[in-house]
Amino acid sequence: MIDKISASVEAALRDVPDGATVMIGGFGGAGQPSELIDALIAQGARDLTIVNNNAGNGEVGLAALLKTGRVRKIICSFPRQVDSQVFDGLYSAGKIELELVPQGNLAERIRAAGAGIGGFFTPTGYGTDLGKGKETREIGGRMYVLESPIHADVALIKAEKGDRWGNLVYRKTARNFGPIMATAARLAIASVHEIVPLGDLDPENIVTPGIFVHRLVKVPRTATGPAGFRQAA
């Protein structure tokens, strides 16, 4: 019997190697898999490259991971926020490398990796500092920049419900990067708030089919807050 459910977050994260590229879902707090990030901190892998839209909020989740000093590089679109003090400090001190990517290019580079695309021409970033040094091409009278896929060793994503085959559904805008990151990683780990029997998820509504998900783990329902998470009422 196929059962992708891990008994604990520790078990789900047991074998993340040093030097791994780890995608972490979420847009700010929404969709950020905080329990999986905490487990990654406890697991201790270092020299990591992190792919996320942001670079952590407050002192929890991704910010707490950055604070351990185990992240060598971050690939993201919007690091600077009112509560990104942990990243800001590391960056200003030269202790973390930043690859800044326009958000749509970030999403498409992740999608391309998952879809087996070797690169793509995008109009976004053409003629700007973020397109500098990249191959360009005129296609149909418009200028494009060549962008490459971003593959990951591990993706940590947050979904709402899943089943033992790894099928997932999400909740509201917490979906954001989850579905594409699941496709782009060798090992995709999802936290869910509810595990349901096979067949309970409406096949018409499954957002991430189980083929993209290798492990899932149930975590208590939390409510995302402005700078992280709190126990749901």
Add this chain to the structure above:
Amino acid sequence: MQRLTREQMAVRVARDIPEGAYVNLGIGLPTLVANHLPRDREVFLHSENGLLGMGPAPAPGDEDYDLINAGKQPVTLLSGGAYFHHADSFAMMRGGHLDICVLGAFQVSTAGDLANWHTGAPNAIPAVGGAMDLAIGAKKTFVMMEHLTRTGESKIVERCTYPLTGVRCVSRIYTDLSVLDVTTNGLKVVEIFNDLPFGELQKVTGVPLID
């Protein structure tokens, strides 16, 4: 010179957003436009984090931080609204499906180049978010900004001195003094507010305007 207030600017931009338009309102000043869309007009607001049919802010106590906008503030979803993942959201932009995008700006050039993501200051931490995708994606990109900087310099320039967000991407500029269309011949005045004479507008604008 009598300038429009930020709310008056939002009212003016809202007037140009037609029934049925798919629209993305950027962070900051453009966000105000949502408050001034006529209630009898159906407009689809898009948020880059995976939301179409965005509604107003929830009542205090009803915030759901799984339902936020691009500025990470809690919002609501209208009946008929939809959620989707990030690659689909940016396909809506880059694929030219959005009709209008309204963005703030540091500078706009006479050719329609936009600078709005980075001051280029050496100690500034850069952050781009969806700005570059938005700038080039929608069918029409509207810029909404004060005409002059706080120190009185024109934000409409021959060439942007700040780092570019997009090349030749702006179609119309709404300022607190005027509305200007970007044309192949240069910036054409569509409207001047509060009976400001054209000559006065020209005097404070960094590039030649077409009356």
